[in-house]
Structure formats: C-alpha cells, structure tokens
Amino acid sequence: MTDDRVVVALDVGGTGMKCAVVRPDGVVVRAERHPTDAARGPAAVVGTILDVAEGLADKARADGLTPIAVGIAVPGVVDEARGVAVWSANVGFRDVPVRDLAVARLGLPTALGHDVRVGGLAEARLGAGRGSGHVLFVAIGTGIAAAHVVDGTAAVGAHGAAGEIGHILVRPDGPRCGCGRPGCLEAIASAAAIGRRYAELAGPSADAAVTAAEVAERAATGEPLAGQVWQEAIDALADGLASGQALFDVATIVLGGGLAQAGDGLLTPLRAAMRERMTFHREPHLVAAALGDEAGCLGAALLALDAVGVRDHQEKR
Amino acid sequence: MTDDRVVVALDVGGTGMKCAVVRPDGVVVRAERHPTDAARGPAAVVGTILDVAEGLADKARADGLTPIAVGIAVPGVVDEARGVAVWSANVGFRDVPVRDLAVARLGLPTALGHDVRVGGLAEARLGAGRGSGHVLFVAIGTGIAAAHVVDGTAAVGAHGAAGEIGHILVRPDGPRCGCGRPGCLEAIASAAAIGRRYAELAGPSADAAVTAAEVAERAATGEPLAGQVWQEAIDALADGLASGQALFDVATIVLGGGLAQAGDGLLTPLRAAMRERMTFHREPHLVAAALGDEAGCLGAALLALDAVGVRDHQEKR
Numbered sequence: 001m002t003d004d005r006v007v008v009a010l011d012v013g014g015t016g017m018k019c020a021v022v023r024p025d026g027v028v029v030r031a032e033r034h035p036t037d038a039a040r041g042p043a044a045v046v047g048t049i050l051d052v053a054e055g056l057a058d059k060a061r062a063d064g065l066t067p068i069a070v071g072i073a074v075p076g077v078v079d080e081a082r083g084v085a086v087w088s089a090n091v092g093f094r095d096v097p098v099r100d101l102a103v104a105r106l107g108l109p110t111a112l113g114h115d116v117r118v119g120g121l122a123e124a125r126l127g128a129g130r131g132s133g134h135v136l137f138v139a140i141g142t143g144i145a146a147a148h149v150v151d152g153t154a155a156v157g158a159h160g161a162a163g164e165i166g167h168i169l170v171r172p173d174g175p176r177c178g179c180g181r182p183g184c185l186e187a188i189a190s191a192a193a194i195g196r197r198y199a200e201l202a203g204p205s206a207d208a209a210v211t212a213a214e215v216a217e218r219a220a221t222g223e224p225l226a227g228q229v230w231q232e233a234i235d236a237l238a239d240g241l242a243s244g245q246a247l248f249d250v251a252t253i254v255l256g257g258g259l260a261q262a263g264d265g266l267l268t269p270l271r272a273a274m275r276e277r278m279t280f281h282r283e284p285h286l287v288a289a290a291l292g293d294e295a296g297c298l299g300a301a302l303l304a305l306d307a308v309g310v311r312d313h314q315e316k317r
Numbered sequence: 318m319t320d321d322r323v324v325v326a327l328d329v330g331g332t333g334m335k336c337a338v339v340r341p342d343g344v345v346v347r348a349e350r351h352p353t354d355a356a357r358g359p360a361a362v363v364g365t366i367l368d369v370a371e372g373l374a375d376k377a378r379a380d381g382l383t384p385i386a387v388g389i390a391v392p393g394v395v396d397e398a399r400g401v402a403v404w405s406a407n408v409g410f411r412d413v414p415v416r417d418l419a420v421a422r423l424g425l426p427t428a429l430g431h432d433v434r435v436g437g438l439a440e441a442r443l444g445a446g447r448g449s450g451h452v453l454f455v456a457i458g459t460g461i462a463a464a465h466v467v468d469g470t471a472a473v474g475a476h477g478a479a480g481e482i483g484h485i486l487v488r489p490d491g492p493r494c495g496c497g498r499p500g501c502l503e504a505i506a507s508a509a510a511i512g513r514r515y516a517e518l519a520g521p522s523a524d525a526a527v528t529a530a531e532v533a534e535r536a537a538t539g540e541p542l543a544g545q546v547w548q549e550a551i552d553a554l555a556d557g558l559a560s561g562q563a564l565f566d567v568a569t570i571v572l573g574g575g576l577a578q579a580g581d582g583l584l585t586p587l588r589a590a591m592r593e594r595m596t597f598h599r600e601p602h603l604v605a606a607a608l609g610d611e612a613g614c615l616g617a618a619l620l621a622l623d624a625v626g627v628r629d630h631q632e633k634r
Contacts, residue, residue: 077597134475146564150472157566158451159599167597168560170486179596243485247463247564249474279496280484282476 006065007304008056011073011296014038014090019052021060022301024310026126042092050105057106070102070110071304073296078114079160111307117154118299120147123254127290132252136244139257144186148248170239185240189233191259198229216262238273245281256289323382324621325373328390328613331355331407336369338377339618341627343443359409367422374423387419387427388621390613395431396477428624434471435616437464440571444607449569453561456574461503465565487556502557506550508576515546533579555590562598573606
C-alpha cells in the first residue's frame with residue numbers, strides 16, 4: 001500500500017524554527033528553516049508559525065501528499081493537554097493557545113509539545129534510544145533539561161513541568177542558579193556554567209570568553225585548569241544522572257544538546273564517574289544523541305502522528 | 318447487582334505479613350496477620366505465604382465469596398513483569414518465582430508487587446492522594462523509598478528498581494549511606510539516620526538509643542540539640558523532595574512510613590522548607606498518608622484487581 005499521508009512539524013526556538021514535512025515512518029520529505037525573530041513580539045511569532053505551517057501543508061499537497069496533522073514544539077512551560085504555550089523566556093509566549101490557533105488556521109488536528117520532551121520522544125523512538133523501552137534524554141546546553149520516555153511516551157507532569165533535571169540539587173555550597181537556588185546541576189554543569197567557571201578561575205588576565213567546547217578541547221590537550229573545570233562538571237553531571245537513575249531506573253540515558261558534541265571527551269569520563277556511583281542501581285547505557293538538532297522537529301512530527309493515532313506504522317520501519 | 322468477587326492480598330514484611338480478603342471497592346472483609354519468621358529461610362517463608370493465601374481463599378469461599386485473584390507485595394527488588402522476587406535483605410529472597418508458585422498452588426491469577434510501590438498505589442487511589450492524578454508517595458522509615466503513581470499506575474522502571482529517592486544525593490560531604498555512597502538522602506533523613514545523628518551529637522554520656530520519634534518530640538518541647546537534628550533532617554528532606562518535584566512535577570506528595578507519624582511536627586516545617594525551594598516549580602500538596610500500615614495490603618489487592626481487569630468498579634466507589 002502506498003501511503004501519501006504526511007504531517008507538518010515545527011520546532012520553534014529562540015532564534016530559529018526548524019520545520020519539516022514528515023512521513024509516518026519518520027522520513028523527512030521536505031525541510032525548511034525560518035528565523036523566529038522573537039524581538040517582534042509573540043503575536044508576530046505566532047503569525048510566522050501559522051504562515052510556515054500553512055505553507056508547508058500547501059507544498060505537501062502540491063507534491064501529491066495529504067497532510068493529516070500538525071505538530072509544534074516550543075520551549076518553556078507547555079500545557080500539552082490544553083495546547084497552550086504557558087510561558088517562555090526565549091520566545092516571549094504567555095498563555096498563547098497555539099494549538100487552537102493552528103486548528104483554526106489550517107483545519108488540521110494539531111498537537112503542541114515541549115521542545116526537550118519531543119526531542120526525547122524522537123531520540124527514544126527513532127534515535128539513540130531506539131529499542132530501549134525506558135529512556136532518559138538529557139539535553140545539556142545553556143541549561144540542562146530532561147525527558148523521561150517510557151514505551152514511547154514522554155512524562156509531562158501534573159502541570160507540564162516534568163523533567164527539570166537541571167534544577168536538582170548537587171552542590172549545596174555551589175554557585176547560585178538562574179532559578180534562584182544554590183547548587184543546581186545546571187549552575188555547575190551546563191555549557192554556560194562551564195564557560196563561566198573557567199573564566200572565573202582563569203582570572204581577569206585570561207581570554208574573556210571561553211566556551212564549554214573549548215574547555216573540553218583544552219582539557220583533552222592536558223591544560224590543567226581546563227581539566228579541573230571539565231572534571232568538576234563531569235562529577236556534577238554524574239551525581240545528577242545517578243540521582244535520576246535512582247528515581248527512574250531507565251535502561252538508556254541519551255545525552256543531547258551542545259555539550260554532547262564533545263563526544264567521547266564527555267562520554268568516557270562520564271561513564272567512569274557514573275560507574276563509581278552505581279551501588280544498588282542497574283547501570284544504564286550512556287550514549288550520545290543520534291538525531292542532532294533535528295530531534296525536536298522529528299519529535300513534533302511524532303506528537304502529530306500520535307494525535308491522529310498513526311503510530312504502529314512508524315514504529316515498524 | 319451484588320458482587321461476590323474478592324481478591325486475596327498479602328503484604329510480606331521482614332517480621333510480619335498483613336493479609337486480607339478485599340472487595341473490588343477496596344473494602345476489607347477479612348484481615349489476618351501472621352509472623353514471617355524469616356530466619357526459617359526463604360523456602361519456609363514462601364510455604365507460609367502460599368498456606369496463608371490458600372487459607373484466605375478457602376475462608377472467602379466458605380463465606381459465599383468468589384476469590385478471583387491474588388496479590389502479593391514483597392520488599393527488595395521485584396521483577397513485577399515476571400512475578401519474581403529478585404532480591405530482599407529482610408526476607409532472604411533470591412530469584413523466587415513467587416507468582417508462578419502461587420498460581421500453581423491456588424489456581425488463581427496472581428500479581429507480585431513491590432511493597433512501597435503498592436503502598437503508593439493504594440495511597441494514590443484509595444488514600445491521601447485520591448483524586449490527584451500525579452502522586453509521589455514517599456515512605457520514610459529505616460530507609461526512604463518512593464513510588465511515582467500517575468493515573469493510578471506506579472512506575473516500575475526498566476529493572477524493577479524505580480523510586481529509590483533515599484539514594485539521591487543531597488549532602489556530598491555528608492555521612493556515608495548503607496549503599497556505600499556519601500550524602501544520600503536516606504543517610505541523613507531516615508528515621509534510623511535521625512536517631513544515629515542525635516546519639517552522635519549527644520555524645521557517649523547521653524541515652525544510648527533515642528528514636529527519631531523521640532527526637533521529634535524533644536524538638537517540639539524546645540530541646541536545642543533535638544531541634545538541630547530535626548531541622549537538619551527537614552532540610553535534607555526538603556532538598557530531596559524539591560529535586561523529586563523538579564523531575565516528576567506531581568500534584569501531591571504523600572508522606573508515609575514511621576516518620577510521618579510525627580504529623581504536623583514533620584509536615585509544618587517541611588512545607589515551609591519546601592516552599593523556600595520552589596522557584597520555577599509548581600508547589601505540590603504535601604500530606605500525610607491516610608492508610609497507615611494497611612497501605613501495602615490494600616495495594617496488593619489493587620494489583621490483583623488490575624491483573625484481572627477489575628478496576629473501574631473500585632475507582633467509582
């Protein structure tokens with residue numbers, strides 16, 4: 001049987017939108033990127049989201065395909081049940097009923113999701129966690145957030161706020177987090193925190209801005225200061241992931257986000273540090289994400305497929 | 318319609334077994350307690366479990382009732398999918414196929430569950446978390462363990478080890494936990510840890526053994542040392558529960574186990590300490606367990622009812 005069904009998927013970030021037309025088997029048949037230009041305000045951003053989604057649906061129809069649903073991923077606090085973007089610092093959303101606006105404009109069933117949760121969904125079902133029923137996806141970038149995916153469904157929580165692993169306590173006497181509390185994992189091991197810590201220890205005479213990726217590189221070449229900062233981050237991450245494993249008992253932890261691009265420079269010491277911390281726990285497989293920055297868009301597509309009950313097909317490919 | 322269906326439920330602990338015949342609406346029609354006498358070895362304990370279960374089924378039939386399933390809760394590591402008691406320090410189980418043994422002996426569908434997880438199931442569906450879709454049940458006694466219950470189902474994990482909130486890190490420079498790692502929540506805030514800490518600070522001249530309940534009482538009467546030890550435990554608990562809330566985003570946290578008997582002496586300061594730690598989080602309702610030491614037995618009954626698909630009835634009462 002030929003299947004001409006497709007979904008329209010958008011992953012809306014603070015700077016850009018990754019957009020695609022996706023088949024039920026997860027294959028992307030068309031991909032586009034558009035600027036978010038959040039400075040225009042939330043109404044303009046929503047206008048662009050709807051224009052882009054409608055445009056992609058029209059192009060799919062022109063290609064002889066049948067759009068059956070729309071999936072949209074946004075950052076911040078997302079009420080997936082009501083389809084409302086509750087709050088987002090990057091994009092400026094405050095209680096925007098994105099789902100209903102899209103349904104009204106496109107006339108297609110629409111699902112709204114959280115960017116990290118749909119990224120985890122995609123990694124668990126199509127990416128590095130594929131075949132593992134219990135996955136924790138951890139995105140490490142400017143912040144740190146996670147998605148707990150069991151049997152292909154991401155936990156949302158009672159208020160759309162589950163998975164905030166960046167805000168579990170790891171160092172009670174550590175630096176203050178952006179959230180206001182001291183010692184959160186994110187305040188020590190996010191890419192932003194690693195850069196800050198290096199600059200702090202290097203002192204005012206050193207390079208003004210060193211990224212986490214550069215700290216990882218310098219650590220690999222044996223620079224003592226970079227080695228210390230990198231190991232502090234590894235230890236904090238291992239503490240945080242071990243606490244997560246105690247609670248979730250997953251089979252696989254998938255690391256994504258910018259910091260995961262350090263590859264073995266991250267994975268090898270982190271696996272060793274995790275192993276030290278596994279006492280009664282079963283040690284999870286610790287792997288790098290496989291879908292790169294496409295995960296959010298693919299996850300938005302999966303959410304759209306789930307919303308219209310098209311799931312078995314895509315799982316079987 | 319009269320319903321003569323019942324399930325046989327057993328909650329097997331290190332010292333005793335709480336056993337009951339339970340209707341689909343959660344009403345206990347017969348309750349018994351038997352010693353576990355674990356020193357006899359696991360084979361003898363399993364023999365007692367089967368004898369007691371068969372005896373309760375026979376008594377139910379003599380009362381004109383129809384036993385339709387059996388639920389058995391045990392401590393330790395439990396593989397619920399295979400019905401195997403994998404490991405238990407208290408009862409001495411090592412890979413005991415409890416479910417299959419019960420099916421062979423009683424000829425009834427049987428479900429095996431983990432004591433804290435079924436306790437959480439009962440509190441979430443029949444007890445203090447009733448009506449709340451997202452519940453974290455935390456049992457604080459000699460150790461600390463949790464059950465995350467969403468829509469009436471407790472998370473089991475990939476290997477039957479989910480919910481070990483006692484082993485999340487809260488004090489990196491804290492005392493060593495029984496699991497071998499320093500600073501676990503359980504090493505600071507369990508009833509056993511609170512008693513140890515008091516004895517340590519009181520010094521050799523003081524009473525040899527002060528229980529956590531006594532520390533709570535002395536703190537309430539204004540004894541400075543007890544106040545300090547109690548507050549340390551409250552702060553560690555608040556840190557652990559805040560980390561749990563960041564990950565799970567539940568609507569309700571239900572506190573059970575021996576320490577919860579301190580009532581407002583625990584809940585009032587713990588609510589205040591939690592509130593300080595809620596930044597982006599939605600604050601959960603923090604309540605004491607309602608079912609006391611019957612929770613495990615009722616939870617085993619719910620597991621049995623779930624196994625034979627009798628659930629709506631009990632939810633509707």
